[in-house]
Amino acid sequence: MTVLCEMCGKEVDRTSRTRIEGSVLLVCAECARFGVVLEPPPTAAVVAGGGPRRPPPSLGPLRGATRRSTERDVFLEMGELELAPDWGRRIRIAREGRQWTPDDLARKLNEKRSLVLKLESGNFHPTDALVRKLEHHLGIRLRADAEKPS
Numbered sequence: 767m768t769v770l771c772e773m774c775g776k777e778v779d780r781t782s783r784t785r786i787e788g789s790v791l792l793v794c795a796e797c798a799r800f801g802v803v804l805e806p807p808p809t810a811a812v813v814a815g816g817g818p819r820r821p822p823p824s825l826g827p828l829r830g831a832t833r834r835s836t837e838r839d840v841f842l843e844m845g846e847l848e849l850a851p852d853w854g855r856r857i858r859i860a861r862e863g864r865q866w867t868p869d870d871l872a873r874k875l876n877e878k879r880s881l882v883l884k885l886e887s888g889n890f891h892p893t894d895a896l897v898r899k900l901e902h903h904l905g906i907r908l909r910a911d912a913e914k915p916s
């Protein structure tokens with residue numbers, strides 16, 4: 767029984783799980799040299815200090831499970847600023863007050879329309895930088911501490 771190398775397509779007896787440029791592929795020995803071979807997860811019985819690269823017990827057809835496109839983590843970090851509880855609504859009201867479509871606002875923010883919609887529905891917590899941009903473009907305050915108790 768042979769398997770196909772996911773990189774060059776050659777039929778080989780065995781492939782190695784290899785990380786190549788961010789993707790994990792099952793490749794032949796030739797192609798494995800272009801990446802980092804991932805060892806199969808050690809079993810509980812294995813003690814540290816085992817030999818290098820032992821043949822994997824049986825590599826089933828694990829296809830593509832580890833392959834995942836990662837979007838750029840531009841907004842990975844959460845904002846530090848404390849936002850008003852209704853910040854999503856404030857954004858939408860201010861935008862509509864200016865008669866901007868979500869696309870208009872997205873363009874000004876240099877963001878995607880979907881992000882604007884998520885912001886307005888409160889499903890996306892903006893970063894500090896984005897809060898400042900929103901405040902700047904919409905002329906509003908989104909932070910909780912900007913409100914004075916009346």
Ligand SMILES: [Zn+2]
Nearest residue numbers: 771774794797
């Ligand atoms: Zn190959």
